[in-house]
Amino acid sequence: MKALDIQQLEKRYPNGVEALRGVSVEIAEGEFFGLLGPNGAGKSTLIHCTTGLAQPTGGSIEIFGSDAIDHYADARQAVGLAPQEPNIDWFLTVAETLDYHAGYFGMPRKERRRRTAELLETFSLTEKRDERTRTLSGGMKRRLILARAMMHRPRLLILDEPTAGVDVELRLELWHYVQKINQEGTTILLTTHYLEEAEQLCDRIAFIAEGQIVAEGTSEDLAARFDVANLEDAYLALVGRKELSRSHIELAPGVEA
């Protein structure tokens, strides 16, 4: 079954900017899928269209076979989103943030309590449970939005640059966690600027540029497609910056490669 089936998706903003121009992506259930592209390529717009935060101007989106645009209730129930910018309510405590989110998805109170305790523990937030979210550090906020995205046990988890600006420890913690839930069956759509992250985690990767999918496959497929040695060079070829390839870096005399 397809976890996500996007066909000919278009998004034109009122100011005339065409953010998505006929994007088609299919992600199989249980897959770990990466979406790479430069800033402004359309990654976040695609995610926003999928989660109801933006309204497509054309095309279709189905999540586990349910329409995600017009009759979206079932589709949205299946999706968890950890957005790029921490969008947490300053008035709420850490525990309330999780509890309310699960409530929006119809989870009964007893189950919410159990799940909140479980995720607070998983993301090392138990000690912060009664603190207002505005007092959290950047890393803690990042943990919280990931925990929030997982609260209602989504079958499709969308991570929009989840490791941007986080320390090494949290990044590795996150990698372990998402690999674990992916192995347990959760489908994951990841956008990232860290190519090694995509290479290490993703089964398949798509390159998006100027609102279009320009290449798709495993990291080896993409390297072959651009006739280069690895994913990073394929990406540099995509953005027209081949000269930045590490293979072009000349080592100083006396320095061993």
Next chain:
Amino acid sequence: MSAAQIRFATLWRREVNRFMKIKKQTIGAPLLETFLYISVFGAALGSRIDKLHGIDYVVFVIPGLIMMAFATNSFSNNSSSILQQKFQGAIQDQLSSPASPAELLLAFSLGGFMRGLIVAVLTFLVSVVLVGLPVDHVLVLIPSLFLVGFFFSQLGVLIGVRAEQFDDVAFAQTFVLTPLIFLGGVFYSAALLPQPYETLTHFNPIYYMINLVRYGFVGFTEVSIGLSLLALTAATAALFLVNLRLFSRGYRLRA
């Protein structure tokens, strides 16, 4: 409870929780403001005015103050809550949930309605104790207050959704709502105004709301109760439908 009921209850609870966390500002300050009005216009000024249409001045004024408290609190709660959540991006959590536009709109509306109701009820209870405020027509009073609260909740939602900065909300409240309320006859009877002010007052929709609430409490009105109730019902329903359309389209909520 069904999943839909849990969802709606949570959306509503979040709105109530928000204003209860800052209750000094959202409940305490409006209460103090209302009692300052009662002190100044009722006790201080009222001692010089004697009676209006056979009613003690302070008793004449309080229904308008209760209506004003209900209206301004319903309005300001919703307009600021929605704008604040748009600013923080926190509203995305609700918008990306399975909640329908009607559920979202009703939950936001009821948040402000509850805050207005709490301030209005507390003001009423204290007024009963202090000046013996009567309730002459409860069957007019309850639907009138309900409609006033819901109308201004809807208006708050509309302004909150449209607003792009806090200035937009402040402008609506300071330059539109407050003058209309003050000039709608909270502190005086329009019948006592010279022309053309008396006639102009009849073009102010708040005038009819104040009269409805005043009639409910003290049995005095300068307008037709049936017609005013009908017009207020129609205006509230129309505003609700406008907001529902905005929520369905995602106007200034979704990109």
